[in-house]
Amino acid sequence: MSGAGxxxxxxxxxxxxxxxxxxxxxxxxxxxxxEILGVxxxxxxxxxxxxxxxxxxxxxxxxxxxxxxxxxxRLPADERSRLERRFGVLFQRGALFTSLNLQExxxxxxxxxxxLTRADAEHLARVKLALVGLPxxxxxxTPDALSGGMVKRAALARALAMDPEVLFLDEPTAGxxxxxxxxxxxxxxxxxxxxxxxxxxxTHDLDTLYSTCDRVAVLSDRRxxxxxxxxxxxxxxxxxIRDYFHxxxxxxxxxxxxxxx
Amino acid sequence: MTHTATHAxxxxxxxxxxxxxxxxxxPHHSRLRREVAKVRGTETLDLxxxxxxDTSGAVLxxxxxxxxxxxxxxxxxxxLPAEQQxxxxxxxxxxxxxLDIAPPSVFxxxxxxxxxxxxxxGLGHQQFQLIGFIGVTLASLVSGLLRPRRWRITALVAQLQxxxxxxxxxxxxxxxxxxxxxxxxxxxxxRDFGATIxxxxxxxxxxxxxxxxxxxxxxxxxxxxxAFTAQIGAMKANEELxxxxxxxxxxxxxxxxxxxxxxxxxxxxxxxxxxLSGMLGGALVCSLALEIPLAQFLAILQRDxxxxxxxxxxxxxxxxxxxxxVIGCLEGFKAAGSAxxxxxxxxxxxxxxxxxxxxxxxxxxxFFMEMGW
Numbered sequence: 001m002s003g004a005g006x007x008x009x010x011x012x013x014x015x016x017x018x019x020x021x022x023x024x025x026x027x028x029x030x031x032x033x034x035e036i037l038g039v040x041x042x043x044x045x046x047x048x049x050x051x052x053x054x055x056x057x058x059x060x061x062x063x064x065x066x067x068x069x070x071x072x073x074r075l076p077a078d079e080r081s082r083l084e085r086r087f088g089v090l091f092q093r094g095a096l097f098t099s100l101n102l103q104e105x106x107x108x109x110x111x112x113x114x115x116l117t118r119a120d121a122e123h124l125a126r127v128k129l130a131l132v133g134l135p136x137x138x139x140x141x142t143p144d145a146l147s148g149g150m151v152k153r154a155a156l157a158r159a160l161a162m163d164p165e166v167l168f169l170d171e172p173t174a175g176x177x178x179x180x181x182x183x184x185x186x187x188x189x190x191x192x193x194x195x196x197x198x199x200x201x202x203t204h205d206l207d208t209l210y211s212t213c214d215r216v217a218v219l220s221d222r223r224x225x226x227x228x229x230x231x232x233x234x235x236x237x238x239x240x241i242r243d244y245f246h247x248x249x250x251x252x253x254x255x256x257x258x259x260x261x
Numbered sequence: 262m263t264h265t266a267t268h269a270x271x272x273x274x275x276x277x278x279x280x281x282x283x284x285x286x287x288p289h290h291s292r293l294r295r296e297v298a299k300v301r302g303t304e305t306l307d308l309x310x311x312x313x314x315d316t317s318g319a320v321l322x323x324x325x326x327x328x329x330x331x332x333x334x335x336x337x338x339x340x341l342p343a344e345q346q347x348x349x350x351x352x353x354x355x356x357x358x359x360l361d362i363a364p365p366s367v368f369x370x371x372x373x374x375x376x377x378x379x380x381x382x383g384l385g386h387q388q389f390q391l392i393g394f395i396g397v398t399l400a401s402l403v404s405g406l407l408r409p410r411r412w413r414i415t416a417l418v419a420q421l422q423x424x425x426x427x428x429x430x431x432x433x434x435x436x437x438x439x440x441x442x443x444x445x446x447x448x449x450x451x452r453d454f455g456a457t458i459x460x461x462x463x464x465x466x467x468x469x470x471x472x473x474x475x476x477x478x479x480x481x482x483x484x485x486x487x488a489f490t491a492q493i494g495a496m497k498a499n500e501e502l503x504x505x506x507x508x509x510x511x512x513x514x515x516x517x518x519x520x521x522x523x524x525x526x527x528x529x530x531x532x533x534x535x536x537l538s539g540m541l542g543g544a545l546v547c548s549l550a551l552e553i554p555l556a557q558f559l560a561i562l563q564r565d566x567x568x569x570x571x572x573x574x575x576x577x578x579x580x581x582x583x584x585x586x587v588i589g590c591l592e593g594f595k596a597a598g599s600a601x602x603x604x605x606x607x608x609x610x611x612x613x614x615x616x617x618x619x620x621x622x623x624x625x626x627x628f629f630m631e632m633g634w
């Protein structure tokens with residue numbers, strides 16, 4: 001894709017602490033326009049905390065985070081809201097509003113922010129739901145009637161509601177069967193190409209990493225060890241990276257990706 | 262993107278047919294939709310003057326041209342940037358099937374009738390469920406009583422603290438205030454008859470027989486039944502109840518019994534607190550406003566008020582406590598996995614338990630009066 005294009009997210013010297021426990025220390029990370037950046041790391045290395053810091057849900061203890069050129073924490077409320085519309089977030093467990101059906105879930109930001117009528121917004125919402133591969137009947141279901149895979153898709157549709165420039169995905173394929181996960185990967189690539197998205201993808205799924213990511217950032221020891229193309233990351237001399245990418249699962253995913261090519 | 266026009270999108274009628282001009286993006290969606298609605302179904306469309314395009318714009322173009330034509334966009338608009346072509350194809354692909362499925366429509370009076378029927382049937386079903394749940398609770402209470410190893414003392418004590426001990430201040434304050442109000446009321450009415458001294462009897466009778474237990478029960482219904490419903494409802498949403506079942510344990514024994522027993526122990530205590538503090542409020546008003554000193558108040562209490570009034574009041578407490586706790590727990594079990602549902606059932610548990618308490622109290626008053634107790 002863009003290689004070293006325009007930077008959409010710039011994290012510098014980020015520090016995050018919970019009490020005396022330090023999660024991030026002087027963490028630097030860049031995300032470029034149009035790329036899919038995979039973020040990996042062992043459990044508890046602060047992948048989700050990093051995501052929450054970037055989207056402004058957690059105030060960092062030190063350091064700066066610039067999203068689309070602005071520092072969220074320093075913006076006044078209305079400008080912050082305007083900026084927040086330019087990114088979409090898919091939470092780990094979907095976080096769909098349980099009191100609304102799917103088309104209302106997706107239509108909510110459209111009605112609130114774009115001043116569309118309810119009918120127009122719900123029509124657009126149905127297209128978005130179809131775009132992420134949900135059948136038309138699903139639009140009127142409530143989230144508690146959905147399977148895990150459908151919840152993930154519906155949550156992606158809501159994250160895409162405002163045609164965001166940056167998409168944050170927190171373990172989108174966790175809990176999906178391999179076929180569903182593969183379909184999600186392809187969907188992500190299609191949407192990235194069609195909508196020109198930049199994607200921040202937290203994942204444990206090696207297949208997703210090999211089939212979708214342009215670059216991979218490895219979180220370890222409270223910072224980003226390396227953020228490079230997969231081939232470079234694989235070759236990095238680090239015990240965790242070796243175990244991760246050259247363990248049996250890593251090898252299988254790598255071979256599967258090569259076969260596909 | 263090759264086109265960098267930043268002006269609002271429009272649909273223009275050119276010399277050689279329709280032209281999509283400018284940005285077809287979300288901010289212009291409503292107006293563009295009206296323009297598209299006017300010319301619905303065109304054969305040709307010139308996309309070269311098109312500026313930025315997002316999903317909402319793509320939806321309109323697909324509606325204008327039809328999904329099949331847009332799927333072949335590469336053939337008739339090869340000059341369009343690759344990303345926009347990809348977007349159009351993706352959206353057209355999603356819109357191949359009709360997406361607007363009308364919800365099943367019902368004749369409104371019929372729907373209202375069906376709704377009424379559902380409510381009535383639901384009300385009946387609710388009482389039926391309550392009776393069933395009371396049965397299950399009693400059964401597991403009896404089977405648990407015989408096996409001291411399965412008594413859950415820790416859970417019981419924790420619930421006692423939450424529903425009993427922590428409720429003492431609010432129960433004491435509220436009954437104290439109501440006691441003072443009752444004394445004022447009595448004084449006002451009885452003064453005309455020159456019988457202000459009977460204010461003491463009024464306060465004592467009302468608090469021993471009715472207000473002590475009723476106020477404490479209503480407070481616990483609002484305070485604790487709602488907490489039970491919310492706790493158990495949230496546990497259900499998190500599949501914790503299923504986990505308890507798959508571990509071979511009984512949710513009724515683990516969650517309901519400690520709560521029910523704790524309530525049955527704490528409500529009589531709180532009733533006693535309520536009676537005492539209500540009469541204290543009455544006594545205070547008597548000594549300050551009616552010149553009946555505390556010593557005289559106590560002497561009248563001792564002389565005129567038989568013990569059975571106290572017992573009548575206290576006897577109702579365990580029954581009320583049982584009902585409040587059972588309703589609170591049952592509503593928690595009935596909650597479905599959504600935030601909305603937990604809220605609905607919490608409301609329902611408070612309303613039901615207060616209703617039940619007042620209904621039973623009225624029946625009990627009738628019964629005790631007929632029995633002459």
